[in-house]
Amino acid sequence: MITPIIMAGGSGSRLWPLSRTHYPKQFIPLVNDNSMLQNTINRLDKLSKNHPIVICNNEHRFMVAEQLRELDVKNASIILEPIGRNTAPAIALAALQAIGDGRDPLLLVLAADHVITNEEAFIDSVNNAVVAAENGKLVTFGIIPKHPETGYGYIKQGKEVGLGLYNVDSFIEKPNLEKAQEYLKSGFYSWNSGMFLFKASTYLDELKKYNAEIYETCKNAMFSSFSDLDFIRISKEIFEKCPDDSIDYAVMEKTDKAVVLPMDAGWNDIGSWSALWDIHQKDDKGNACRGDVILDSTSNCYIYGQNKLVATLGIDDLVIVETKDAILVANKNKVQDVKNIVNRLKVQNRTEYQKHQEIFRPWGKHEKIADGERYHVKKVIVRPGEKTATQIHYHRAEHWVVVSGTAKVTNGDRTYLITENQSTYIPVGSAHSFENPGKVNLELIEVRTGSYLAEDDIVRIDKDGEGY
Template sequence: MILPVIMSGGSGSRLWPLSRALHPKQFLALINDNTLLQETVNRLENIQCSNPLIICNNEHRFIVAEQLRANNTLASDIILEPMGKNTAPAIALAALAAIANGDDPLLLILAADHVIKDVAAFQKAVLDAKAFAEDNKLVTFGIIPTHAETGYGYIKQGMKKIHDTAEGFDVDSFVEKPDLNTAQTYINSGGYLWNSGMFMFKASRYLEELSKFSPVMLDICTQAYRNKTQDLDFTRISADIFAQCPEDSVDYAVMERTNDAIVVPMDAGWSDVGSFSSLWDVSDKDENGNVNHGDIISRNTTNSYIYAGHKLVTTVGVDNLVIIETKDALLVACKDQVQDVKAIVEKLKLEGRYEYKHQREVYRPWGKYDSLDFGHRDQVKRISVKPGAKLSIQMHHHRAEHWIVVSGTAKVTNGDKTFLVTENESTYIPLGQLHSLENPGVLPLELIEVQTGSYLGEDDIVRFDDKYGRV
């Protein structure tokens, strides 16, 4: 049986301001109405496999769970990495989970943030890889290149291998991201593939090879997994133990060192959408070569990627631009320089600006909030609470709150009183008061929250009870 393992880490910083640290690209709908995570799950249809195992970090856990729920997808497990240690330890945790019940499935390692346009070709490559993986080989998927690309690593093909109807090649070597001239040499030779970062192998074979080449990593991952705890639908790995784990990629830790590596070529319209230029490449374009999202009016505009999130965006006489408008940021960049967007993100991070971490609209397990206005001692939010959801029982040391219900019904606990607040009604939560908010109805609850006080940060929350395990 195939167990899909979907790696859902990463920040997608080159797609800022659409992608943020707390809501990165894998959770965005960039190509169609589904997010990249949902599309990754959907392309498993018609492959005989078990429910996917998801690996993500703690801060993304509720987004992952909600997007799977909205996609009608059941996960076999959602493993929370305490901190990022690159792909080799993450896959080790997945392999340990896979064999915990005495099974030894084939792990299909996928990234949550890739675009694959030809699903049939992807599924054919997976079935080819399965034949080799069942024969104890460690398979990587190599993308048949379409041009000289300097943003990807390459795999040099060795001797051709045939297994029944499956076709693959021994891996001669893995090659780092080349300069343009070297990349063109690779393309001209015809013997190189792009390194996709997707793999397939038996769980036991991966652990066996890891024990040869990185025994310390395997030992620490084993201990961290044995000391796991269950938190709602999530498996928490021991942070204290996992923090000691070496950081390494699966390529360096295993694939470049094993004698049993096979590469299966794939020609499936693949992209890791690592920048707006690559997103432009894989998106549908109009007759002028433009990719347009949202309310856009253009004149004499060509070869551009334009995203209007919330406002009308107009362009006149421009070419080869990326224009991204969100509620709280605007990016204008030359399409051939979008790799440098990461430098903007680093500056935002260095300055401690919130735009680095999250959108103005922030998702929570109970719903979401949108920060409408900021002042020195006041903040206004629009809060949406899902039916049946409840915020934690909490208090604040530095702020008071005014709640005005716009639609729906709120069940409010304010000190020792619990009461209902309906549309066009309001209530006041004094500073230091124990309180909670719940939506007891079947319709979404919408309210406006006005905060006033000397400090309005999200870390001024003392939780006493929380149905989502955040105490």
């Protein structure tokens, strides 16, 4: 009985401008039409029918819930970390949730942003680890290296214990090139994938033994947790006192129950744009492209066009990524330094490192179309049966035009319906909300006018949908 634990935190800054703080890579369709999170969940179909436990940041909760809804995944537990405290506490929260109903399942711990191209080999590896995990071992999956990689940590395998498993001799930090070449040649090392299989009780017992502070803090945090819509909220006051530590440092490097199972399943953690180029199908000149792209005298490039036609001429070994509000052009051998651009955006207090123009909410989403000194235009989509919060603005008026669907409008003391090609006006100071009573998405155009148009000009009268 396997319960998937999917860690969906992280910012993925090295894949900017597509991946951003409020919309990181795990929620983006990078390799096919599904997001990385959705691919991770789909990969589990042949392994487990148990409801997954997803751990994510509070800021990402609506994207997680929406992407699970798109896959018709029901009854998943979504644990919201109020503050990041690394993998050891995150997994502890999930383990405590998993044993809350009296069961003691095997936990398959996965990151939401990994690519696995050979899913059959992945499933076989997990199945081969089940017996060891049931017998109290903490199984980590090592990736059989294909080249001397300096960007990953390594696991050195010790004595074989059967079924392709080995005792863990040691965990090794990212090596230099010379060491990585030695590791590859020896055949005794694998890349540290950060994937695990173990009984919930085994992990908690070992955590309690080797890092009691993390164990007790997480236990207290889960004891004081509460349900909020689709989410399990953890006390920030308690959890922020938890030590920040990885599962490797807190448990795996100290326990005598750690074993490693080398895996060859086409694994990649997509840590850079060049990694995406590596796994994508390429044309006869080595180019990997997505979107509307025209190439001329171009070779060995990765080109991603999100909204516009991207045309190239006479270039080689470049990464070009186009989004609605930013374009990246980088040498393919320098893409690990994209984080330097992100850091400069932070220093300049620009929003492009944080969010895209499209923002997800519990009731749907909205996207900026245009703005000026005294106006701001958005496209808003409200899902069937959903409703925005009732709210008041003191510095702006709003005009709403229905493009498709039907809107039930509350405007002051009036409630009325408007449908396609109809509009309504919300004056300054009028309490208002929009609801979709229909069976299809409600699409509207919102035009704000006034002297102050920022998002913080809002007073919520109720909490339905949490407004914007």
